[in-house]
Amino acid sequence: MLIHRFNPTDHFRTMDMLFDAIMPPGRRATHFVRKPARVSLDDSEQAFTLRAELPGLKPEQLELSVGEDWIELGAKRETQYPEGYTPLRRERNSYEFERRVNLPKRVDAENVTAQLRDGVLTVTLPKHASVQPRQIAVQAA
Amino acid sequence: MSTQTTETTTPSTKTVVHPLVDVLENEREFLLLADLPGVNRDALDITVNGGQLEIHAESETLEYRRNFALGDDVDLDAVEARLELGELEIHLPKRAEAQARKIAIQG
Numbered sequence: 351m352l353i354h355r356f357n358p359t360d361h362f363r364t365m366d367m368l369f370d371a372i373m374p375p376g377r378r379a380t381h382f383v384r385k386p387a388r389v390s391l392d393d394s395e396q397a398f399t400l401r402a403e404l405p406g407l408k409p410e411q412l413e414l415s416v417g418e419d420w421i422e423l424g425a426k427r428e429t430q431y432p433e434g435y436t437p438l439r440r441e442r443n444s445y446e447f448e449r450r451v452n453l454p455k456r457v458d459a460e461n462v463t464a465q466l467r468d469g470v471l472t473v474t475l476p477k478h479a480s481v482q483p484r485q486i487a488v489q490a491a
Numbered sequence: 492m493s494t495q496t497t498e499t500t501t502p503s504t505k506t507v508v509h510p511l512v513d514v515l516e517n518e519r520e521f522l523l524l525a526d527l528p529g530v531n532r533d534a535l536d537i538t539v540n541g542g543q544l545e546i547h548a549e550s551e552t553l554e555y556r557r558n559f560a561l562g563d564d565v566d567l568d569a570v571e572a573r574l575e576l577g578e579l580e581i582h583l584p585k586r587a588e589a590q591a592r593k594i595a596i597q598g
Contacts, residue, residue: 429513
């Protein structure tokens with residue numbers, strides 16, 4: 351479970367996701383990308399993976415900090431146009447945000463890795479040893 | 492340049508979305524900028540056909556599709572594109588005035 355603690359408009363996103371889930375893909379009308387910087391969190395056995403869409407962002411425009419059970423990311427992008435052009439249509443946004451994601455389990459903050467590639471940030475947060483599943487050897491009595 | 496919305500009937504497991512774009516113009520060219528996060532070069536197709544510019548791209552999670560109607564003033568042979576940091580830049584040069592006025596007389 352991912353707990354957001356920031357924006358009330360997230361409820362609309364949740365509704366969008368619910369509608370997407372009940373509509374079969376083929377009959378859905380194509381819609382526009384709703385907003386920049388979409389963030390998702392995956393929970394696997396070994397690690398959490400956070401994925402954020404940050405088109406046009408350079409690594410130096412991104413700030414990441416990680417604690418025992420949270421991650422914070424801040425980014426700022428300004429859409430700039432080359433000089434001498436007249437805009438005919440403008441849909442892309444500049445964005446600036448700070449977001450804190452609380453993780454449901456402890457992570458090994460020392461071994462967190464982050465990669466920014468093709469405008470997508472992927473952060474891998476290995477779970478702390480204390481919350482990883484352990485196999486118990488059963489001994490014959 | 493005007494936009495057209497497309498509805499896709501192709502069955503795909505990925506959600507199909509229209510990428511967000513900016514269109515700019517100066518005396519020499521039109522410049523189209525599109526956000527395509529998660530798309531690399533191999534997963535990007537740009538087609539110019541019958542006065543239509545079509546962008547099709549796929550990321551791990553999404554399928555991006557969008558069509559644009561091009562004006563007669565675009566020099567289709569000189570279209571150039573660049574993809575960097577999930578941002579696509581398409582340069583659509585305008586035909587030179589002289590070229591536009593050249594009329595071939597036959598017979």
